[in-house]
Amino acid sequence: MTTMTEASVREFKMPDVGEGLTEAEILKWYVQPGDSVTDGQVVCEVETAKAAVELPIPYDGVVRALHFPEGTTVDVGTSIIAVDVAGGAAPEPAPESASAPESATVAAPAPEAAPEKKPEGRQPVLVGYGVAASSTKRRPRKGPEVPVQQASALVQTELNGHGPAVPQPVPPAAAKSRPLAKPPVRKLAKDLGVDLTVVTPSGPDGTITREDVHAAVTPDAAPTTAPSTVPAPASAPVRTAAPAPVASYDSTRETRIPVKGVRKATAQAMVGSAFTAPHVTEFVTVDVTRTLKLVEELKQDKEFAGLRVNPLLLIAKALLVAVRRNPDINASWDEANQEIVLKHYVNLGIAAATPRGLIVPNIKDAHAKTLPQLSEALGELVATAKEGRTGPAAMQGGTLTITNVGVFGVDTGTPILPPGESAILAVGSIKLQPWVHKGKVKPRQVTTLALSFDHRLVDGELGSKVLADVAAILEQPKKLITWA
DSSP: OOOOOGGGEEEEEOOOOSTTOOEEEEEEESOOTTOEEOTTOEEEEEEOSSOEEEEEOSSOEEEEEEOSOTTOEEETTOEEEEEETTOOOOOOOOOSSTTHHHHHTTSSOOGGGGGGSOOSSSOOOOTTOOOOSSOOOOOOOOSOOHHHHHHHHHHHHHHTTOSOOOOOOOOHHHHHTSOOBOHHHHHHHHHHTOOGGGSOOOSGGGOBOHHHHHHHHHHHHGGGGOTTSSOOOTTHHHHHHTTHHHHTOOTTTOOOOOOOHHHHHHHHHHHHHHTTSOEEEEEEEEEOHHHHHHHHHHHHOGGGTTSOOSHHHHHHHHHHHHHHHSGGGSEEEETTTTEEEEOSSOOEEEOEEETTEEEOOEETTGGGOOHHHHHHHHHHHHHHHHTTOOOGGGGSSOOEEEEEGGGGTOOOOOOOOOTTOSEEEEEOOOEEEEEEETTEEEEEEEEEEEEEEETTTOOHHHHHHHHHHHHHHHHSTTHHHHOO
16 A cells, blocks of 8 residues: 655645635535646636636645535635645555554644645646636536545544544445535524434535525424423423524525625625725716717628627727826725825726626726727627636726626616726616707617716816716717827
8 A cells, every 4th residue: 555644745725816815615626535636737616706716736646635525615725635746546444453553644644744845846826817718617516525524534533633544434324414515504503403414405416405404493393382292301492492583584485695705795895995985976868879880880890700899899998098088087096005096007897797796807908909809808708707707817906897787778877986996987778769969859879877986086077077088989989080
């Protein structure tokens, strides 16, 4: 049997895959203990507050342990997988004999020994990795996670100081003691005094849901309404009385959704922005009939063949031209240094609604792109967001943002600034309306724009100039040439 030494084991820690993130949820393991891995191989998929990301391992070796099962939220900096870089074969269960302790002493190293030596070759710095070219959609689980439980048992034995750990198959009884349930569900069960091992799961792949826990609580309350059936034990009143306020929850009338991931990050960012930056919003209604005609003409232009051409493209270009004419609006507020930071580049954010919540990826250096290049970048951004493959790097460093609420059929809104940005433009729905055109009332395509800005950076004059420039370009698209 091949042995390993503590010096040959590398503990791979949960990286900060997005600037400032503190935790991530393990969605899927692609390897199991005993599998060989190579430098750069994806070993798991995690979901952060910003996106789903696939993590590559930064060295070659053999997987020795997976420290957390799927569905666990892990703090950044916590070891999640142990790899023997010596490349030995996975240890097999040792028989209970006099020689077993000698073989097992090197089966699983203490986690704290790993940081003493740096992994050779490329370091596990994964900030900005984003997602791989392949799909990162959540995959269904494939059966019970016995290998993960075995690995956890090995590591826990070492940590408890009970001597060398010997890999042992997990018996059926032990497997049942750890039902599949996410951390919020486990906490709910603990609060209600429910034993998860007796709860019947109804979720995917045998996962226990919040509704399952509440359903398990309801039968316990039944004896209080029919005391004549069987006398209750002395401890029964204590058990039924404690969770009474929560037990009244009716899963058929309400659904409770844990706030985490993208939704949690968005909520925190919006609250922080709303109560930090003094918002001002201005509105203008504009005739965009000529802009829509230009969109149809560009669709026939061979330079735009295969590219995404729509009103949002010209609105984005109009905003970029307005910024060029009024550069002071492209700035940020540095509270620590009490400085206004003027940006000589535009990373144009586009708000996108996804199944995970609202995200705002941005087009890097949008100010330097031609109209066809901007069209290509916009198409890629939207497609990646819809597929759930937007990486954390794509959502960092934005300077200005556009949110197109018109796609939902509303006229406009008062958007909240993304943190660190100076302005955000909301575009309402484009509708055929009566409009005075050349002295006569005619049906014209009309929309309403709303510009919210940070009043510490942007005064009313500057904000009004930018909004007026955008409106003027959309009304007379030829200004894209004369003002460019």
